[in-house]
Amino acid sequence: MDHQSKREHWSAILEQQRQSNLGIKQFCTEQNISYQTFHYWSKKLSQAEPETRVQPIVVSEPTVSPSCVVLTFSNSIRAELPTTLSPQQIKFWVEACNDAIR
Structure with a gap:
């Protein structure tokens, strides 16, 4: 459930x-x-449910190396992640960057 x-x-x-x-x-x-x-x-x-905040993420293709993905968050935090990361690792880094925004 x-x-x-x-x-x-x-x-x-x-x-x-x-x-x-x-x-x-x-x-x-x-x-x-x-x-x-x-x-x-x-x-x-x-108790009120905690508010879920949605943060826009811009995903751009790298101009330097095709072996990474660049994520730019709304507060200008930029994360360059290797394309070899697993979905779980990507989720971890996206959540970490979102936590840094709050």
Whole structure:
């Protein structure tokens, strides 16, 4: 179950509890739900989700060497990555550069 599906699932459960007119402990017992898990999701859903920020990345072909890719971020950070990197390594470097922007 993905993150959004879990949030929707637990939102529905919390709403069922509110409409049941039962106390939380009794509701959890009758529904065979962990009391601690119920409170975890109650707290989690009462907090705003962190904002996802999208940063534009300009990918340009290198003029010097065909063995690298140049990424230029919105704050002018420039990363030259070898084309031999795995997708996981590229993701790591893109995330590191995005963290430097924040």
